[in-house]
Amino acid sequence: MSSSTGRTGTTTAITDIATLVTNDPSLGGGSPRSSKLESGRGSPLGLIRDAAVVIEGDRVVWTGESSKAPATDNRVRADGRAVLPGFVDSHSHLVFAGDRTEEFNARMSGRAYSAGGIRTTVAATRAATDGELEANLTRFLAEALRQGTTTFETKSGYGLTVADEARALRLAAAHTDEVTYLGAHIVSPDYADDPAAYVALVTGEMLDACAPHARWIDVFCEKGAFDGDQARAILTAGKAKGLHPRIHANQLSHGPGVQLAVELDAASADHCTHLTDADVDALANGDTVATLLPGAEFSTRAEWPDARRLLDAGVTVALSTDCNPGSSFTSSVPFCIALAVRDMGMTPDEAVWSATAGGAAALRRTDVGRIAPGAYADLTLLDAPSHVHLAYRPGVPLVSEVWRRGVRVV
Numbered sequence: 001m002s003s004s005t006g007r008t009g010t011t012t013a014i015t016d017i018a019t020l021v022t023n024d025p026s027l028g029g030g031s032p033r034s035s036k037l038e039s040g041r042g043s044p045l046g047l048i049r050d051a052a053v054v055i056e057g058d059r060v061v062w063t064g065e066s067s068k069a070p071a072t073d074n075r076v077r078a079d080g081r082a083v084l085p086g087f088v089d090s091h092s093h094l095v096f097a098g099d100r101t102e103e104f105n106a107r108m109s110g111r112a113y114s115a116g117g118i119r120t121t122v123a124a125t126r127a128a129t130d131g132e133l134e135a136n137l138t139r140f141l142a143e144a145l146r147q148g149t150t151t152f153e154t155k156s157g158y159g160l161t162v163a164d165e166a167r168a169l170r171l172a173a174a175h176t177d178e179v180t181y182l183g184a185h186i187v188s189p190d191y192a193d194d195p196a197a198y199v200a201l202v203t204g205e206m207l208d209a210c211a212p213h214a215r216w217i218d219v220f221c222e223k224g225a226f227d228g229d230q231a232r233a234i235l236t237a238g239k240a241k242g243l244h245p246r247i248h249a250n251q252l253s254h255g256p257g258v259q260l261a262v263e264l265d266a267a268s269a270d271h272c273t274h275l276t277d278a279d280v281d282a283l284a285n286g287d288t289v290a291t292l293l294p295g296a297e298f299s300t301r302a303e304w305p306d307a308r309r310l311l312d313a314g315v316t317v318a319l320s321t322d323c324n325p326g327s328s329f330t331s332s333v334p335f336c337i338a339l340a341v342r343d344m345g346m347t348p349d350e351a352v353w354s355a356t357a358g359g360a361a362a363l364r365r366t367d368v369g370r371i372a373p374g375a376y377a378d379l380t381l382l383d384a385p386s387h388v389h390l391a392y393r394p395g396v397p398l399v400s401e402v403w404r405r406g407v408r409v410v
């Protein structure tokens, strides 16, 4: 294949795949939005049965029926397993220190617990060394990779000082391109009496220190965190420094976050649990992805986001973990897929699409989240014949092999 493509990377064919999820629009895949318009039939996943994938270097160069796979340097048999794009986890908070086991235990035991929530993690994170934070980050990234996640976004937000936020982003940027500045996670406890001064810091000196290490800017738009006007000021300041917005929106209550996200062309509005019809219409008519994070509702016994309502309205939906030590301490995308199918009205095909191509859309990427010529060779193999088993066999560690950038890493 090298001679035909003009490239010189080693070629490898993975053959005998029972079900290949491509998300390739040219195979009838693409967004659930477009498949619904095609009279509701079929899958958004661009499925190929008895399939093969050919990798050259770090990219996919061919997909098709296994019996028609071209000659390659190497050949690996999938032996009837399913292969899907590596998961794209577009929302996590992995630069932190400390532990909130007691808080979770009290919440699930119906006991009052008076410790400080996010503030507990802020104090532990500030006290940690760079080495401790990086070791923690690396541990959770390895954990996510073993469960099939090959692309991840992560945020600051547990430093809340200029130096601590910049440090978190610098550490994250050593491990991913998808780094988000979230100085506006909560008002820093140091500014409890003067939130306006904290917003000035987040949009001024802190932004200047953080922007070189980040691609995105985020704000927690919620009662008790930042209101619509503050969120608009923060995201607008970030845009002026070259950062692109995403928003924690409408998680705990109705609010202005979703409409603001669409107005500012945010890549994603994350959580979307409490939505008005006007919010759903805004998402359906804009380019902002609705990222649903069911690990948070699971871990707080809260009301589920209504994925069915969003999908039926034509909204592009992503599914991610929100992995963080307080409200959603899971790095498992398969777990989130199972929750979305069981409790949020998604079909298994829709949930798998949202955790792969949907996550990529929430990061405005087309080189990940699909297995098609030109995309990165990021593949997850399951010890199961079909991707449906991710929801059908909840809690079972089905991920048996992971390839990232053309290299087998698990």
Ligand SMILES: [Zn+2]
Residues within 6 Å of the ligand: 091, 092, 093, 248, 322
């Ligand atoms: Zn979050």
